[in-house]
Amino acid sequence: MMARAGRRRRIFPLLAAAAVWCACPGPVPAQDAKQKPDAALPDFGKPLRKPVRKKADPRAEQTAAGARLPDSAKEAVEADVSTRTIAVTSAFTGTEIVVFGSVVNSRQPSAEAGYYDVIVVLEGMPIPVTVRRKANVAGLWINTDAVNFESVPSFYAIASTRPIEEIADDALLERNAIGHDYARLSPAAHSVIETRPGEIKDYKDAVVRLKQKDGLYIKEDYAVIFIGKSLFRSSIALPANVPVGPMTARVYLFREGDLLSTFQSKVRLERSGIELWLYRAALHHPLYYGMAAVLIAALSGWLASMPFRRHPPA
Amino acid sequence: MHIYLPIAEMSANVLLFLGMGCAVGFLSGMFGVGGGFLMTPLLIFSGIPSAVAVGTGAAQIVASSVSGAIAQYRRNNVDIKMGLVLLAGGVVGSVIGVKMVRILRLAGQFDLFVALAYVTFLGVIGALMLIESIGAIQAARRGQARALRRSGQHNWIHKLPLKMRFHRSKLYISAIPPMMIGAFVGFLGAIMGAGGGFIMVPALIYLLRVPTNVVVGTSLFQIVFVAAVTTVMQSTENYSVDIVLALLLIVSGVIGAQYGAAAGARLKGEQLRLLLAALVLLVCARIGWDLIVTPPELFSITSFGGPR
Incomplete structure (x- = not known):
């Protein structure tokens, strides 16, 4: 759980270490509980068995949709x-x-x-x-x-x-x-x-x-x-x-x-930033947003034509 | 160079949209059209969601028309009185139009309606203008002065009540036809995501017989305000005005419009009309093609905008 909270790259070795050691019984069943509550819940809080190779883990049968894992601890x-x-x-x-x-x-x-x-x-x-x-x-x-x-x-x-x-x-x-x-x-x-x-x-x-x-x-x-x-x-x-x-x-x-x-x-x-501000204005105050849009449009249209007042393009 | 558009929710190439604004602005200043009928399809082709294209187009039209209208006003080409009468009708039409957009979008027939409206109006108006302007140019070549304004002629329009004198247009007609034209153009403009100048200009020329030089300025004057109403309506009804995208198009569009107005002043009226007719028919053909040809993808998805 605590490893999940980290989001930097330095968490990688930590995760890897966790994977290798993998002795923490808490998070793993907890995750299963989230996905398949009916299957995994009975196992919650059970002490994790000592990893013994080539012996089927009874939990694996329940949780992994019939997957028979030859090895001990479930992935x-x-x-x-x-x-x-x-x-x-x-x-x-x-x-x-x-x-x-x-x-x-x-x-x-x-x-x-x-x-x-x-x-x-x-x-x-x-x-x-x-x-x-x-x-x-x-x-x-x-x-x-x-x-x-x-x-x-x-x-x-x-x-x-x-x-x-x-x-x-x-x-x-x-x-x-x-x-x-x-x-x-x-x-x-x-x-x-x-x-x-x-x-x-x-x-x-x-x-x-x-x-x-x-x-x-x-x-x-x-x-x-x-x-x-x-x-x-x-x-x-x-x-x-x-x-x-x-x-x-x-x-x-x-x-x-x-x-x-x-x-x-x-x-x-x-x-x-401004994207949020504009979006909120458009959504929550559409009338003011619309009027402001007209005002901005008219003003910018008028202002942009100002330089041409004295020197109209020939 | 890219910028993220807050309402369209996509990253856009700044230079692409600046160039687009410049080109459409040039035509807008030259012909006195808002440019929306070019801008909206262009925006959609470049990947902007169609609702956002329509909404943002309205804001862009405000700006490009402001500068265009000012440029025309300085040339004394605006009939303010006529503009106000058109505007009164235009606002009503626009309000109905934006409501209609919402209804059609919910029914899934908005795109079809837009396409049909474009094809019908662009096709009819473009063809009429093309025939008329070619005739005018040929007549001019033969050295005949062809009177576009047959001021002595009276038709049903002149029998209507509420007559007003429009000094700048040298007209004495009822206020009802310009108001109806304004309402009709406002309605179609809101639905088609355009200011409606491409309908307004020919309507003023051919129905009311307003002099061509006044038509452009008056049309721009009216478009500024109708587009303003449309922008506010699109913001409140459809949440579809992207101010960042609009600003990109505005800055470039305004500069383009200045050069367009100058270029338009140097062209003869019939040449202007011929060019506009060609442009209108081109857009018409492009949209009509998509309606007839078997589409490569029969399905389309829409996830409605608005509060998420």
């Missing part, structure tokens, strides 16, 4: 992001977030071994979206049908050690909303009733396709890299048009198709 993943708060100022042209973490109880012999798979998902806040479809009516292309989605992730970046289809099966990916195809797009109730199920799929695909086109749904295979036996990192580029708002970084640890552990962290993307 867990801990991670953090390089920047918890990103300021969107007038100079904002996108930024890069580094998600780093380590595998607690790593049994990976080296960074290149490919023993574990890690998937990092960085998701923007859910927003309501209306998707419309055009049809040809009397020669013109017109929006004829629409499906409302109550929530669609405004941004969805995924990075992984290798293509996610190779890491886990579809059911597991879908359950954890990993991958663009399984991002949580919830259609509004009335749209579900009005539209055929097969068509809803078309609309969902369209959302993902259009978001990908806008650079808001990003997928990077091989973008998570192990630096040591337990340490990994991944950098995700946020585009300049990233929707401002809270984001969630989720980290999944896989071993041979089984989900071993997950971790979640928050990233805040917020306006700052």
